[in-house]
Amino acid sequence: MVKSIKKLFILFVLLLISSTFLSGCTTRRTLLFLNWGEYINDDLVTLFEEKYNCNLIVDIADSNELFYAKIKSGTTAYDLVCPAEYMVEKMYINDLLQEIDYMKLDALSGNTNEERYQNYRDSIMPGVIQIEDYLNDDMLKLSQVLNFDYDHARSEINHYHMPYFWGTFGLMYNKLNPFFVDNNTYDSDGKFVSNIPDGEPDKLQEDNNAWKVYFFDDSLPEESQLPLDTKVGAYDSVRFFYGAVMTYHASDPNVSVDDNLEAFKEIISRRKYKEWGGDSLKHGIASHNLDIAFAYTGDCLDMVYLSILDGNKLEDVEFYTYTPSVTMAHVDTLVIPKNARHVDLAHDFMNFLLDKNYSWYNNRDIGYCPVLKSVYDMILNEESPNKDEYPTCYVEEDEDELFWKHNWRLAIEKTFPVVDHANGDYTSVKTGIPFSYFENSDIKKLTNAVNNVKTS
Amino acid sequence: MNNKFGRLAKPYIIWLYIFAVAPAIVMSFLIFTDMEGLDLANLKMTLDNFSQLGEKSTLIAFKNSFLLSVITTAISIVLGYLVAYKLFRSNFKNKFLILVILILPMWSNILLRTEALANIMESNNIVTTFLNKIFNSNITFPQLRGTYFSVVFGLVVTYVPFMIMPIYNSLEKIDRSVEEAALDLGLTEMQKFWKVILPMSSKGIITGSIMVFLPSLSGFAIPKILGSGNIVMIGNVIEELFNNMNYNIGSLLAMIILVVILFSITIVNKVDKEGEMLL
Secondary structure, three states: OHHHHHHHHHHHHHHHHHHHHHHHHOOOEEEEEEEOOOOOOHHHHHHHHHHHOEEEEEEEOOOHHHHHHHHHHOOOOOOEEOOEHHHHHHHHHOOOEEOOOHHHOOOOOOOOHHHHHHHHHHHEOHHHHHHHHHHHHHHHHHHHHHOOOOOOOOOHHHHOOEEEEEEEEEEEEEOOOHHHOOOOEEOOOOOEEEOOOOOOOOOOOHHHOHHHHHOOOOOOOHHHOOOOOOOEEEEOOHHHHHHHHHHHOOOOOOOOHHHHHHHHHHHHOOOOOOEEEOOHHHHHHHOOOOOEEEEEHHHHHHHHHHHHHOOOOHHHOOEEEEOOOEEEEEEEEEEEEOOOOOHHHHHHHHHHHHOHHHHHHHHOOOOOEOOEHHHHHHHHOOOOOOOOOOHHHOOOOOHHHHHHHHHHHHHHHHHOOEEEHHHOEEEEOOEEEOOOOOOHHHHHHHHHHHHHHHHO | OHHHHHHHOHHHHHHHHHHHHHHHHHHHHHOOEEOOOOOHHHOEEOOHHHHHHHOHHHHHHHHHHHHHHHHHHHHHHHHHHHHHHHHHHOOOOOHHHHHHHHHHHHHOOHHHHHHHHHHHOOOOOHHHHHHHHHHOOOOOOOOOOOOHHHHHHHHHHHHHHHHHHHHHHHHHOOOHHHHHHHHHOOOOHHHHHHHHHHHHOHHHHHHHHHHHHHHHHHOOHHHHHHOOOOOOOHHHHHHHHHHOOOHHHHHHHHHHHHHHHHHHHHHHHHHOOOOOOOO
16 A cells, blocks of 8 residues: 555656746747637637747637636636637626736727727727627616626626627528529629619518528518528527517517517428528538528628639529628627736737738638628728738738638628728628527527427 | 356356446436436436427437438348348358458448448538539539438448348358258259248348448438438437436436347347347
8 A cells, every 4th residue: 555655756756847848948938828719810820829939829619608608617727818709798797707807918009008999999890899799788787687897888798808800691592583583783893882772672682582482481472482492401409590580570689588488489380491500500501401590691792703713704603692681790708817827928819800901811811790890991991911011810802812802802792791891880781689688598499499490 | 067167158248237237227317317417416306308209300310210220221221131141142252352342331430431422422521523524514412311211222332231241141040951952852942942042131131230220220420411401200300419518308208228239139139039049
């Protein structure tokens, strides 16, 4: 017995020694970033590591609930996490986040924290501001229900996160299906002109019928209904699908589900959905096995970008997404957990992304809408980073690159249109409603409702 | 001597306690509580979780699971026995090679194989794309994905090697002289098979059945991918609940499955007193 204890002790000491030796090998600081899959340009990781002489490790989780569980349990001390807005609310309420120190963000100008926050707020797209204001109001309501102090005037919740990408939800459809003739008009340059063309109207877009068409509304005349053999896909995250149904139903998607549960059940049982999926939906449409599906706009653009890189012009891509004039919007946003170890480095990363050139570079790989107005401008003006100042993220301007930049611009312009960009107005043409946090019991009711429909 | 070998088993027994027994105890506790995730601060004791068992979708999910895994097991027995018997009877020298080829697909990732199968079962798939490119035609396959057939097909394809192996092993153990004796005593070839070979290989069938039935019963990836999310088995319900941080009801359903599994293994143990069936 004594012998084995001795052995164990020696083993333990050896382990200790070797671990100190091994940790000596890496004096570089390490930023632990918990992100979604395929949500950062891999080259950008290298750029950041070189610029700040550190390691950037990107871990992946595939749901907001998982983000929350990982932060709450605290087994790994992540320095940055990228949850969506409703999960930020929940993390904030449960006191898991620390406030961003805007004084550490040198890319912003201003002498006080508040001035710098204002400076940041002035630089982001109105679509994001819309979501931030919604969050702020929502927190005020929650603070009254749950009884905690909340500084509404200061927009307190928005001092705890920094938007990474944002976007809307829409209906992705297969352009080869005759029902969805793409009647968008383009000028001779291939530039998108209008959603409302002359001649035969697009049934999806006519009178903003998109939701009615998708959810089989019987008030539509028969010729405007999707044919019965249309292959329709539904999003299997109940929180998001409920949002879509309520947007169609013209009810608030963010209040308790009890009042609307019966309507929800009735609406989703109207048709047999060919597929309930997540990421599989966009692949289904791209391979023509689905005709229409409710999905993230950015998911569709991911596929569109791949098609453009294959050499297809935007108007020749065989699928696209339509964003109804009132839809759900989301923002994925960077937060620093309370138990983060490298808070300074996390701020460095935020600062890094505030540089429009690096943000632009990151955005090339990801189909969501940029947060910064300056990045949006770069895409719309088909600009590139300056070759001398930013040699690392400059891309050689050959024929392919010019083709890509042109079609990228057309895609962004068409999918995330703003009112009057030329005159400096960035207000979204569409209205996006963000999600707020739901109780577990509500999610359970929705899940059961969906499962009952699937099994009926 | 015995004691020495007993000590060798210790690591695995400790492993078993930490990763099987302890979680089962935690889960049994979770069944009677209501909280979000593992949030002990806001823990409430409740019996409400059991109301989930009255939910129509849960019952249908249980029914689907049992029905599909029984069908899968039955088909696997027939297919597996035919293959194993053919192999057993053949004069091929390197039977080991054949067995290796049989389990060759298992060297690739199961999700990858299932996704590939799902692609082939779509009306527009990799084959039609290829053919349409060459012949400039417009061929489509029948749409199989999303049906019960596709799920059963996927389960059989995935788990049939687990059936072939034990059956083949038990066939190999049959003494040739027993067969000769049966023929000497006047049985025809057919009678010999039904009265001698089949009963003597029943151990393999039962072991194989357990190894096919249990993963089919509790799995969720294959029905999710091949059923296009439309075919709900109990594994899918449990996965969904855990994803939504509803560990309480998830534990309840998972424990029910665990009880079913333990129950079926007990039955087999009762029937097979010498403990020879579970090779």
